[in-house]
Amino acid sequence: MLQINKLCKRYGKFQALNNLDLSIPKGEVFGFIGPNGAGKTTTMKIICGLLSATSGEVYVDGIDAIKNKKEIKRKIGYMPDFFGVYDNLKAMEYMEFYASMYGIVGDGARKTCRELMALVNLSDKEDAYVDGLSRGMKQRLCLARCLVHNPELLILDEPASGLDPRARFEVKEILKNLSSMKKTIIISSHILPELAEMCTSIGVMERGHLVINGSIDDILMNAKGSSPLHIQIVDNQETAIRLLKENPAVEKLSIRNDEIIVSYMGTEQDEANLLKQLILNDVAVSGFVREQGNLENIFMELTGPKQKEAV
Amino acid sequence: MKINPILNKEMKIGARSIKMPLIVMLLNSILAFIVILFFYAYGQVMTSSGIDLYSLRSVVRIFKILGWVEICFISVAVPIFAASSISGERERQTLDIMLTTSAKPMTIIVGKLTSSVLTILLFIVSTIPVLSLSFVYGGSVVNKVFGLIAILMVAILYFGSIGILTSSFCRNSIGSIILALVFEGLLVFGTLVVLGLIALVVELIWQIKDLKGTADLGYTWLLLLVNPFVTFYEYISKATGGNAEILREIIDTNAPGMEWILKNWLFISCGVQILLSFLNLKLASVAIRRTRGQKVKKKNKKSKKNQPVEEATN
Numbered sequence: 001m002l003q004i005n006k007l008c009k010r011y012g013k014f015q016a017l018n019n020l021d022l023s024i025p026k027g028e029v030f031g032f033i034g035p036n037g038a039g040k041t042t043t044m045k046i047i048c049g050l051l052s053a054t055s056g057e058v059y060v061d062g063i064d065a066i067k068n069k070k071e072i073k074r075k076i077g078y079m080p081d082f083f084g085v086y087d088n089l090k091a092m093e094y095m096e097f098y099a100s101m102y103g104i105v106g107d108g109a110r111k112t113c114r115e116l117m118a119l120v121n122l123s124d125k126e127d128a129y130v131d132g133l134s135r136g137m138k139q140r141l142c143l144a145r146c147l148v149h150n151p152e153l154l155i156l157d158e159p160a161s162g163l164d165p166r167a168r169f170e171v172k173e174i175l176k177n178l179s180s181m182k183k184t185i186i187i188s189s190h191i192l193p194e195l196a197e198m199c200t201s202i203g204v205m206e207r208g209h210l211v212i213n214g215s216i217d218d219i220l221m222n223a224k225g226s227s228p229l230h231i232q233i234v235d236n237q238e239t240a241i242r243l244l245k246e247n248p249a250v251e252k253l254s255i256r257n258d259e260i261i262v263s264y265m266g267t268e269q270d271e272a273n274l275l276k277q278l279i280l281n282d283v284a285v286s287g288f289v290r291e292q293g294n295l296e297n298i299f300m301e302l303t304g305p306k307q308k309e310a311v
Numbered sequence: 312m313k314i315n316p317i318l319n320k321e322m323k324i325g326a327r328s329i330k331m332p333l334i335v336m337l338l339n340s341i342l343a344f345i346v347i348l349f350f351y352a353y354g355q356v357m358t359s360s361g362i363d364l365y366s367l368r369s370v371v372r373i374f375k376i377l378g379w380v381e382i383c384f385i386s387v388a389v390p391i392f393a394a395s396s397i398s399g400e401r402e403r404q405t406l407d408i409m410l411t412t413s414a415k416p417m418t419i420i421v422g423k424l425t426s427s428v429l430t431i432l433l434f435i436v437s438t439i440p441v442l443s444l445s446f447v448y449g450g451s452v453v454n455k456v457f458g459l460i461a462i463l464m465v466a467i468l469y470f471g472s473i474g475i476l477t478s479s480f481c482r483n484s485i486g487s488i489i490l491a492l493v494f495e496g497l498l499v500f501g502t503l504v505v506l507g508l509i510a511l512v513v514e515l516i517w518q519i520k521d522l523k524g525t526a527d528l529g530y531t532w533l534l535l536l537v538n539p540f541v542t543f544y545e546y547i548s549k550a551t552g553g554n555a556e557i558l559r560e561i562i563d564t565n566a567p568g569m570e571w572i573l574k575n576w577l578f579i580s581c582g583v584q585i586l587l588s589f590l591n592l593k594l595a596s597v598a599i600r601r602t603r604g605q606k607v608k609k610k611n612k613k614s615k616k617n618q619p620v621e622e623a624t625n
Contacts, residue, residue: 085405
């Protein structure tokens with residue numbers, strides 16, 4: 001659905017995007033992660049035609065998005081990270097206004113807008129003024145607005161930012177619903193656990209680069225391998241420390257009361273062997289567990305100081 | 312009939328705003344106050360001097376005053392409405408969303424301009440009853456009042472297009488309004504200042520060369536065609552019984568063709584200003600395009616045509 005080749009964007013001396021390559025198949029829910037200024041919004045704006053690229057190619061459903069801006073507009077629904085509303089305009093009028101911007105007018109437009117308002121659970125707010133809606137409702141209304149022309153690709157920049165847990169849950173449910181409609185969705189967000197729940201694949205951006213990109217399961221699996229091992233020792237801690245220091249797969253270890261936290265690079269089989277060795281050497285082990293991989297850890301690891309030095 | 316979506320939205324929002332009736336009330340109150348004051352002052356002079364001042368020729372002078380008040384109102388109100396239209400969308404962060412829709416930049420610009428023009432026109436039309444008071448002692452009300460509205464409409468379009476142009480490349484509304492007022496100032500006063508300076512230089516050359524007669528500015532006078540206040544002056548002077556060739560008294564030139572231009576000044580200047588308005592709108596649409604980055608580097612344009620996506624995604 002989306003193919004980006006060697007995309008570069010320069011603002012004066014600042015390189016916002018540096019040879020970005022990305023491909024997102026149809027029906028995918030892609031999570032864009034990265035610290036502020038990493039280039040997520042710039043990428044999204046270039047895809048939508050709101051910014052020009054310094055160099056590179058963007059294809060949306062096989063159409064060159066840089067050359068054929070007019071054609072791709074019908075394929076993309078864009079929701080910016082912040083959107084303003086108009087005073088004195090009702091929710092239904094807001095929807096109909098954007099429908100008319102796509103040339104959808106009359107009864108057809110009204111019917112589509114009604115359906116979309118129902119999809120985002122705002123049917124009872126059709127006659128409410130937009131500026132009087134809560135932030136969560138405005139966010140849902142904006143989401144409905146994105147869908148008014150039935151786009152194939154949805155680009156959502158921070159759709160859940162500034163929302164309370166209930167409103168975030170509602171937005172998440174709508175996105176799940178849209179995903180089941182086979183829409184390709186690109187979401188940028190800082191709320192990483194939610195992205196892990198919603199997305200089928202993710203890409204982590206740092207300083208205009210895509211540092212990691214792939215299916216969420218693969219990335220979490222890889223992350224698990226680099227997560228620390230937590231070993232609870234009841235007795236004979238000295239022997240345990242000696243054995244761990246002798247083990248070539250142990251990179252470093254730290255001790256917290258009766259728990260030893262180990263940076264362990266071995267496989268699952270190595271882990272089993274280590275546990276066996278500890279028990280055979282009379283170490284009383286009450287807990288032996290590998291920390292679960294999560295997006296937050298991946299994010300911190302990939303965008304932390306070490307990574308910045310490497311870049 | 313398909314109505315411009317921006318115009319439709321703006322009209323809905325405008326109609327619900329308290330600003331509109333307030334401005335209508337304020338403008339009409341000012342004009343009515345001027346009319347009352349004028350008639351009162353005339354009455355006082357007539358009582359003390361015993362001269363009948365309520366002759367047709369004397370009373371229509373109030374039409375001139377009201378006309379000038381209206382054009383001054385337009386020159387201030389139009390930039391406030393038009394120059395904040397697109398920059399206002401930018402400030403609200405709704406312009407980006409608009410630009411991702413199928414609507415062309417020109418549709419956005421025309422919608423914004425039309426809504427500003429119609430709003431100001433509503434204010435002007437609301438003053439017709441007050442304007443008509445000028446002809447309470449006789450005279451062709453319909454011709455003169457509607458002639459005035461037609462001239463004011465050209466000025467609204469002209470000033471509006473300047474406002475839209477500044478609005479399309481200014482980031483904030485205040486900057487856009489100030490810039491529009493500066494542009495207007497250049498057109499209204501700048502053209503007069505430039506002409507004055509040119510006249511001084513030509514006069515100097517005339518004296519150095521020891522030529523007889525007065526210095527002739529020739530086609531330089533055409534600069535005044537872009538000045539809406541000169542167009543208005545020409546109309547209002549004629550409408551209130553002034554010289555049929557009022558500009559001929561000011562513009563003294565023997566340049567070929569100028570005689571005809573001076574005779575048809577009103578139509579020519581209106582034509583020039585309408586043409587410049589369209590040029591301003593075209594420039595505004597280019598400015599919006601540039602904002603959203605249609606200017607793509609040549610290197611990019613040479614890039615391979617529609618690369619197969621499926622191949623890359625699999």
